[in-house]
Amino acid sequence: MHPQRTLRRAISCAGIGLHTGNKVTLSLKPAAADTGIRFRRSDLGGLEIPATVQHVGGINLATGLARDAVRVDTVEHLLAALVSLGIDNAIVELNSPEVPIMDGSAAPFIYLINEAGVKPLPAARQYLKVLRPISLARGDKRIALYPSDHFKVTYSISFDHPLLRHQSRTIRLTEESFVEEIAPARTFGFLSEVEMMRQQGLALGGSLENAVVIGDTGVLNNALRFDDEFVRHKILDVIGDMALVGHPLIGHLVAHRGGHALHAAFAVRVLEEREAWTLVEAPLQPVAAAAGLALPANNAAQTIN
């Protein structure tokens, strides 16, 4: 089995919310086995919202959670960092309704988690292993999960913009590949949309310090971190949104032109398709044994013959 994990100690940082522009202090704190990831609003007497599909609410340009009148927005980059570093249980405390955007990527959260350290807990982690394809389409936007022995993501994007026609990437996710190839990829947006967003009271904290802005003739920032930073950021987003399923995934996630609304709707769909997956305690556990068929492990090969 793989033990569940939490943080070794509490750690904090400060930043601003991308959409609200509010200053916010974020603290990551250890939590017991089977707590999951829970957001806590210290400015509202410690009210908590579990990071699960049951509490998704208010998806616009970022993923938000809501429970009664309490909200926490822009949770996806932090969730992607936590799930990718194998943090199953943690309390995320905020004194404002939005997770700080930091530099627009998950890299600062990776730094925080590494500084806090990781602690194993005396309980087995349960992975959600995909047995049959699950898919969801809305117009030309599509997302699906297929059986695979590993967690892999294939993402493709296409825009009607001369600088960003089409990008596609497949990556097998491990802690190392996430940290090196996905976590540093920043949020991006089109300059033509920024004015509209501001008029709607969004992106008030946005700047070239925390987002890649695509103008008519080029990127307004000095440089990209990767040639295909945009599609890498979409992979980061979908990993964070799918964390709302509540278990690490074992399967191949394939998405085309998705966004937070499609990702979150798909997380709900996955949990509804109860016949299409099983929970296992180790990523490469044989499916027959995981499904409760009680094949002795050392006889499994002969039995299948």
Ligand SMILES: [Zn+2]
């Ligand atoms: Zn994002």
